[in-house]
Structures are given as structure tokens and as C-alpha cells.
Amino acid sequence: MAKIVTGIGTSHVPAIGAAIDNGKTQDPYWKPLFDGYQWARDWIQEHKPDVAIVVYNDHASAFGLNLIPTFTLGVADRFEPADEGYGPRQVPAAEGDPELAWHLAESLILDEFDMTIANEMDIDHGCTVPLSIMFDQPSEWPCKIIPLCVNVIQYPPPTGKRCFDLGRAIRKAVEAYDKDLKVAIFGTGGMSHQLQGERAGLVNEDFDKAFLRDLTADPVGLTKKPHVEYMREAGSEGIELVMWLIMRGALGEQAKETYSFYHVPASNTGAGLIILEDDN
Ligand code: DHB
Ligand code: FE
Numbered sequence: 028m029a030k031i032v033t034g035i036g037t038s039h040v041p042a043i044g045a046a047i048d049n050g051k052t053q054d055p056y057w058k059p060l061f062d063g064y065q066w067a068r069d070w071i072q073e074h075k076p077d078v079a080i081v082v083y084n085d086h087a088s089a090f091g092l093n094l095i096p097t098f099t100l101g102v103a104d105r106f107e108p109a110d111e112g113y114g115p116r117q118v119p120a121a122e123g124d125p126e127l128a129w130h131l132a133e134s135l136i137l138d139e140f141d142m143t144i145a146n147e148m149d150i151d152h153g154c155t156v157p158l159s160i161m162f163d164q165p166s167e168w169p170c171k172i173i174p175l176c177v178n179v180i181q182y183p184p185p186t187g188k189r190c191f192d193l194g195r196a197i198r199k200a201v202e203a204y205d206k207d208l209k210v211a212i213f214g215t216g217g218m219s220h221q222l223q224g225e226r227a228g229l230v231n232e233d234f235d236k237a238f239l240r241d242l243t244a245d246p247v248g249l250t251k252k253p254h255v256e257y258m259r260e261a262g263s264e265g266i267e268l269v270m271w272l273i274m275r276g277a278l279g280e281q282a283k284e285t286y287s288f289y290h291v292p293a294s295n296t297g298a299g300l301i302i303l304e305d306d307n
Pocket of ligand 2: 039086153216217
């Protein structure tokens with residue numbers, strides 16, 4: 028039986044990827060952030076998953092305003108880093124798990140989550156930066172990767188509750204898969220940030236810390252937050268946080284917090300990292 032063993036929530040700020048790629052993690056600006064990541068990096072070396080489902084949003088790399096699927100599951104056997112305008116990041120391509128991904132597609136769609144299926148999809152910083160945050164610079168990523176893209180770019184994104192319920196359906200699907208696999212699920216994006224308009228640069232540390240706390244203290248309460256509250260409190264791009272609720276929904280109710288870290292600033296963003304361990 029496959030099992031969801033851990034949930035990882037992390038920001039996916041592109042400049043964090045650039046700091047790693049360009050050897051700047053010990054620079055005074057970045058050192059406090061990477062010092063905070065170290066415990067999680069050590070932990071995952073001891074708790075390596077076989078597969079990681081990485082929930083993230085594409086930032087007009089694989090999709091654009093011409094095509095805006097709400098939920099997209101990558102079923103390919105390989106995903107290349109996307110060219111986001113300055114050449115693809117020099118990180119390994121992700122090896123997919125088409126068999127598990129098709130099982131997820133079947134289970135989720137028959138469970139009434141109408142997933143878009145991607146046979147070909149380049150992965151942008153939303154997916155590759157969280158992998159670099161956790162695994163640093165290996166020659167190959169240490170596990171298979173199933174990318175799951177969520178539209179949080181064009182209004183209307185899915186609700187927090189819909190995301191949480193999708194997570195629950197992912198858990199059910201994984202548990203019904205008859206191979207012994209340890210599955211990690213990443214929820215990425217956020218935390219508070221706004222990259223546009225009059226409030227560009229907004230960060231709300233209190234909101235972010237409460238969100239980190241409530242992932243274990245009151246996850247169902249988090250699912251009731253309306254979009255407008257994310258916009259008002261966490262900025263226009265803070266809405267990326269609904270993707271963490273897919274991760275949370277995929278874990279058991281009694282999942283426990285193993286590590287939590289928060290740091291400002293990372294580029295324009297409040298950067299959070301949380302590791303949750305399942306209760307099964
Ligand atoms: C930044 C953060 C993001 O989540 C993103 O997708 C792009 C940029 C930033 O903080 O600069
Ligand atoms: Fe983003």
C-alpha cells in the first residue's frame with residue numbers, strides 16, 4: 028500500500044532558486060534563510076520519499092491566458108525545467124511516475140475532481156524552487172515527481188475548501204494504490220506577498236505565522252477563509268497559500284508539526300517552511 032508520509036509547505040520565490048544556483052546562500056542577505064532551511068534538509072535525507080506530489084502554480088510558463096486549467100496533473104515520465112525568460116534553471120529534469128499519476132487521475136476524476144491531464148509540461152520555479160530548497164543541488168532529484176498545477180493566477184482560483192477536499196481525495200487515491208510507496212506532498216507558494224499595484228511589497232508576518240500555526244491547530248478553520256481575506260491580509264499573490272491546503276487535506280487529521288520556520292524578507296515575500304508528519 029502506498030502512504031502519504033509527510034506534507035511540506037514552502038514558499039517558491041524564484042530568487043531563492045537563483046541564490047542556490049549562483050552560490051549565494053552564505054551571503055549575508057540569504058544566510059538566515061538557508062540556516063532556517065538546514066534542519067528540514069537534514070530531516071528529509073533521513074526520511075526520503077519515493078515519490079513527491081508537488082502542488083504549485085505555473086506562472087505563465089506552461090500555460091498562459093490562452094489556457095487556464097484549474098487543476099492539472101502531470102502524467103509524463105519526465106518534466107523539463109521551464110525557460111522563464113533567462114534560460115531554464117540548471118537543475119535536473121524531474122522523473123515522473125506515470126503509473127501512479129494515471130492512478131491518481133482515474134481515482135480523482137471518478138471521485139468528481141475534474142483534473143486536466145498533462146502528458147507534456149515544463150515545470151517552472153513554482154515546482155523547481157521547492158525541490159532545491161529541500162534537496163539542494165543533487166545531480167538527480169532523489170525521488171520521482173508528480174507535478175500538480177493549480178490556477179491561482181487568473182480569477183477565480185479554486186476555494187480553500189475545494190483545495191482541502193482535493194487533498195483528501197488524493198489521500199484516498201494514494202492509499203488505494205497497491206505498491207509500497209512513501210509519498211510526500213508539497214504545498215508551495217506564498218506566504219504573504221504582492222508583486223503588483225499600489226500595495227506591491229506587502230508582507231504580513233502576523234497573518235503568515237497564524238497560517239503556519241493553524242495548519243495543525245485549525246486546518247478546517249483555514250478552509251473557510253474567503254479569497255478576499257487572502258487578498259486583503261496576504262496581498263494579491265498571497266492567494267498562492269490555498270495550495271498549502273491541498274497538502275494539508277492529504278494528511279490525516281492528527282498530522283503533527285515536525286518543523287516550522289519563517290523568515291522575512293526573501294525577495295518580496297514572507298518565506299515559510301513547514302514539515303508535517305502524517306498520523307498513520
Ligand atoms: C516572488 C514570489 C513568487 O511566489 C513568485 O512566483 C514570483 C516572485 C517574489 O517574491 O519575488
Ligand atoms: Fe509564485
